[in-house]
Amino acid sequence: MVKNKKYNKGILVRTCKRCKKIIDERSLYDYCPECFRKIEEIFDKIEEYLKEYPGATAFEIEQETGVPYHIINNFVREGRLIEIPNEYLNFECKRCGCLLLSAHHKYCPSCRREIEKELESTKKQLRKSLNHENAKMHIKHGEGRRK
Template identity: 85%
Template structure:
């Protein structure tokens, strides 16, 4: 039995795997143009992440790109992504200790966001202390050009 083919008024027609719209029988893809475009955008997002972090796990890709795990597995099933098993990938977040399953990051996404917020807060506090009249006078040590009276 051929997938994505239905009978409509006795005529064999091909439908999009995702939205079930009728597509051209001679189409190269199993998706309508709109669904195909969305799928390609998602794949490009994953591809860009893998270029920056080669060898990332599906779990890590899901955490970082917000692409659901099952979508990543569909790309593996379709042969567009290759999953290389590695039983030695067990890294802990340096802050909370949760399992990362990635050698590319030292902190989990939650801790990274919290650290970024803390850094922004520290920058703001430093900026405020430098620009709000809290400067204090100090004597410059090591100045050998003193006037003698």
């Protein structure tokens, strides 16, 4: 007997695996339409990340997308994602030295955020120092002067 099938007033009905709402017996999916949409949005997020970084580990996907590891594992169990042995193990962050478990990035997520903040701050300082509103004009003497 399938887990999400129950009897309600003597009639066999199916329930959503996620929220337990009653769904149509003939439904192709084990989820109600709302839950199915949410699950597809999460899967699309993972799929987009894997297009950019093929071969990423479940740990890396969790760190970069915010999708919890157990949800990624559910997609593996359902056959929607395939785990392959990862030969890229034990890479260290070039800044803090923490374990990355990925060959795609040189820095861990927190160091990357810090580096991005530092870059933005430096850009602002450069823009300020290159602001030409306070520049003074002078006549250039020597070559190139018209007579």
